[in-house]
Amino acid sequence: xHEIWLKSSTFAxxxxxxxxxxxxxxxxxxxxxxxxxxxxxxxxxxxxMQTKVAGQFAxxxxxxxxxxxxxxxxxxxxxxxxxxxxxxxxxxxxxFVSPVSGTVALVERGERRKVxxxxxxxxxxxxxxxFTEKDPLKLLLESGLFGFFRMRPYDVVxxxxxxxKAIFVSAFNSMPLAADFEYVLGGQEKEFQAGISLLAxxxxxHLGISARQVAPALTDAKDCTITVFDGPAPTGNVGVQINHVxxxxxxxxxxxxxxxxxxxxxxxxLTGKVNLARTIAVxxxxxxxxxxxxxxVGQPIKDxxxxxxxxxxxxxxxxxxxxxxxxxxxxGFLAAHATEVTVIPEGDDVYEMLGWIAPRLKEFSTSRSYFxxxxxxxxxxxxxxxxxxxxxxxxxxxxxxxxxxxxIYAGYLVKSIIAGDIDRQEALGIYEVAPEDFAxxxxxxxxxxxxxxxxxxxxxxxxxxxx
Numbered sequence: 001x002h003e004i005w006l007k008s009s010t011f012a013x014x015x016x017x018x019x020x021x022x023x024x025x026x027x028x029x030x031x032x033x034x035x036x037x038x039x040x041x042x043x044x045x046x047x048x049m050q051t052k053v054a055g056q057f058a059x060x061x062x063x064x065x066x067x068x069x070x071x072x073x074x075x076x077x078x079x080x081x082x083x084x085x086x087x088x089x090x091x092x093x094x095x096f097v098s099p100v101s102g103t104v105a106l107v108e109r110g111e112r113r114k115v116x117x118x119x120x121x122x123x124x125x126x127x128x129x130x131f132t133e134k135d136p137l138k139l140l141l142e143s144g145l146f147g148f149f150r151m152r153p154y155d156v157v158x159x160x161x162x163x164x165k166a167i168f169v170s171a172f173n174s175m176p177l178a179a180d181f182e183y184v185l186g187g188q189e190k191e192f193q194a195g196i197s198l199l200a201x202x203x204x205x206h207l208g209i210s211a212r213q214v215a216p217a218l219t220d221a222k223d224c225t226i227t228v229f230d231g232p233a234p235t236g237n238v239g240v241q242i243n244h245v246x247x248x249x250x251x252x253x254x255x256x257x258x259x260x261x262x263x264x265x266x267x268x269x270l271t272g273k274v275n276l277a278r279t280i281a282v283x284x285x286x287x288x289x290x291x292x293x294x295x296x297v298g299q300p301i302k303d304x305x306x307x308x309x310x311x312x313x314x315x316x317x318x319x320x321x322x323x324x325x326x327x328x329x330x331x332g333f334l335a336a337h338a339t340e341v342t343v344i345p346e347g348d349d350v351y352e353m354l355g356w357i358a359p360r361l362k363e364f365s366t367s368r369s370y371f372x373x374x375x376x377x378x379x380x381x382x383x384x385x386x387x388x389x390x391x392x393x394x395x396x397x398x399x400x401x402x403x404x405x406x407x408i409y410a411g412y413l414v415k416s417i418i419a420g421d422i423d424r425q426e427a428l429g430i431y432e433v434a435p436e437d438f439a440x441x442x443x444x445x446x447x448x449x450x451x452x453x454x455x456x457x458x459x460x461x462x463x464x465x466x467x
Contacts, residue, residue: 029211030244032231034405036440038364040176040322041380042342044281046183048292053124057100057298058108058117059085063336064096064147066156066463069115077104082129082143082274085118091160097144099276099297101127117333120298128273136201140265143274148261148336152242152254154463155434164203164255166246169196171218171259172210172229174236175321175439179281179339181259182215183292189217191266192259197223198269199262203255208241231405233323239437243406248432258337280334282308284322284343285382286315293341295334302330304341314346316385323439324452347384366403366444391448400441408432410441414451417458422465430458 061069067088073079079102084095100122108116133139140146141160149158149167158164171181185192199205200223209218211230219226227245229235238256248254257265260278267275276297283290287308295304301317309315318325319335322342326335334341352358360370364381372379400410408429416424435452442451 029228029230032229032235032240032244032405034401034403035174035232035235036366036403036444037174037232038176038323038383038443039378039380040344041285041382042283042287042290042344043177044179044283044290044292046180046292048279048294050294051299051303053100053122053126053296055300055303056105056119056121057098057102057296057300058119058333059096059098059298060117060333060335061086061096061115064157065150066154067091067094067147069096071107071115071118073104073107073118075104075107078102079104079120080127080129081276082131084144085120086115088147088157093141094146094157094160095141095144096147097274101125128275130272131268131274132272136198139198139268143268145261145264145268145274148264149255149257152239152248152256152434153431154459155239156459156463158255159253162253162255164253166204166206167199167202167255167257168206168208168238168242168245169199169224169257169259169262170208170236170238170241172208172213172236173321173339174210174231174233175323176233177281177283177340177342178236178321179279179292181339182213182218184260184279184339185215185217185263188263188266189215191263191270192217193221193223193266194269195262195264195266196221198265199257200224206241206245208236208238208245210236234437234440235405237434237437239432239434240405243408243432247407250426250431258339260339261337278334278339280304280338281340281342283340284318286310286313286343286345297334297336299334301328301332301334301341304334305330305343309343314349316344316346318342318344322383323443324436345382345384347386350384350386366399387448389446389448392446394447394449397446399444399446400438403440403444404437406432406437410438414438414449414454417454420461422462425458425462430455430462434459 069086070089071086072084079098081101082097085098086096088094098120102121102123105121106119110116131143133142151158205224207224207226211228279292279294282293317328319328320338321340363370404410413428435456438451438455
């Protein structure tokens with residue numbers, strides 16, 4: 001009898017602890033219901049392929065938005081990994097460095113001598129500069145990794161003279177076909193923790209993770225405050241996380257950094273050298289075998305998609321994911337912040353009988369305009385790049401707010417930006433947003449407005465007014 005009571009008591013204790021754990025876990029999870037998950041065909045399988053460090057690599061100033069580049073090398077110069085290719089004219093201490101060792105092949109310029117790219121012919125040796133600076137901020141500045149910081153407000157390269165109230169890192173991306181950071185993190189846990197620990201010496205670090213992530217390197221990360229999020233896209237956006245954890249008020253500054261860029265920092269801490277190697281997702285309905293690829297920042301796109309696409313089709317190659325990425329081509333180069341290269345149909349060769357009147361069983365719709373709403377949510381869709389309609393008047397139907405999980409009236413903010421009403425923009429929370437936060441709203445927008453472009457222009461105007 002005593003043994004039975006003892007066993008039942010042990011079980012009761014276990015059950016009580018389990019219930020307590022669940023209650024604590026649920027209390028620490030921020031659950032967001034606004035948003036939209038779009039299940040696109042072509043998700044990358046959990047297999048990695050190594051690309052060769054050969055050919056011509058490029059660092060593109062436009063990838064580091066908000067800085068004015070000043071080239072500090074000449075064609076024919078020999079460079080190592082970590083040598084500066086250009087600096088910010090406003091803050092020359094902010095450097096942008098070569099991802100490969102080799103010879104500077106081209107300083108490409110466009111209209112008004114705008115620097116389009118600095119290209120380096122890789123020698124395959126990957127000789128790197130050694131950095132020994134002990135001060136965390138100076139180390140990041142000297143090594144060129146400071147340029148991977150972005151600041152809110154304005155969503156531009158961070159200003160080293162600012163004192164941020166916090167640094168935010170999102171360890172997951174909820175956009176369609178985005179890379180799974182938990183998979184990317186495998187084998188690089190020490191580097192990630194070393195990076196977080198160094199950032200913590202500059203400011204308080206907030207790490208946002210998904211409720212589905214279980215890797216100890218994320219759930220048990222040290223020197224940071226961990227917040228768990230659960231919800232559809234764009235929950236993984238760092239802007240959404242800032243809004244729910246520590247909103248930005250006028251006059252305040254926070255810095256953000258991509259989770260894989262934290263690994264860059266960790267490698268620098270552990271080895272004293274810069275290593276801009278990434279593991280990206282090569283995904284999309286037009287990729288023959290969607291997979292992960294180990295590449296370098298500035299890698300030629302043609303190397304990444306080699307033997308993976310049909311050259312005879314009209315395709316849209318995207319630097320990034322379909323929602324926030326930038327259109328590129330096989331002649332382009334991997335963007336500095338890109339964690340995916342996706343390929344979808346362009347759609348310019350599609351002719352549909354009856355047009356929008358057709359039932360469209362294979363087309364995704366956020367409303368019940370198509371019969372595809374009858375299909376299970378797990379159905380994958382192969383969408384193309386067509387807008388399917390022209391720009392028209394805004395109808396304040398609340399469609400933005402249904403997919404915008406921030407404590408901001410998205411529709412009114414967009415209207416205030418179009419109207420140029422700066423006071424209204426400030427009151428409606430423009431300091432907290434970035435263009436990517438409006439990607440899902442742009443996707444569902446029946447007015448076909450380029451919301452990300454509008455928000456970008458609004459932030460640029462506001463920045464000039466406040467300088």
